[in-house]
Amino acid sequence: QVQLVESGGGLVQAGGSLRLSCAASGLTLSTLSSYAMGWFRQAPGKEREFVSGIGWSDDRTDYADAVKGRFTISRDNAKNMLCLQMNSLKSEDTAVYYCALRRSMWSSRQSYDYHYWGQGTQVTVSS
Numbered sequence: 437q438v439q440l441v442e443s444g445g446g447l448v449q450a451g452g453s454l455r456l457s458c459a460a461s462g463l464t465l466s467t468l469s470s471y472a473m474g475w476f477r478q479a480p481g482k483e484r485e486f487v488s489g490i491g492w493s494d495d496r497t498d499y500a501d502a503v504k505g506r507f508t509i510s511r512d513n514a515k516n517m518l519c520l521q522m523n524s525l526k527s528e529d530t531a532v533y534y535c536a537l538r539r540s541m542w543s544s545r546q547s548y549d550y551h552y553w554g555q556g557t558q559v560t561v562s563s
Contacts, residue, residue: 445557458518458535472543477531489543534555
């Protein structure tokens with residue numbers, strides 16, 4: 437049973453930074469061989485949206501236009517860990533952030549392409 441556990445959310449002032457982490461466990465040998473991961477977020481009253489994704493290789497990253505240049509996604513395959521460094525935070529970044537894993541070498545911007553999800557961590561940016 438794959439489990440994803442996010443951490444690092446909290447309350448921060450606009451312009452500040454937060455670093456989210458996602459620890460993956462329960463991965464089988466077949467999943468460990470290659471999987472992509474992503475971050476999504478959902479604000480109250482809105483649909484879940486793509487934030488960033490990373491393929492099996494670190495150079496295959498993708499960002500939503502709204503966060504490009506401010507957020508950086510990274511992964512440590514040896515530790516099965518995913519991170520999202522969020523800088524220059526804005527009030528519109530306030531949302532629950534979810535970590536997701538896709539059994540593929542490439543990430544996707546579609547939530548339905550991901551097979552496993554974390555429980556989410558709240559990020560609140562005060563203006």
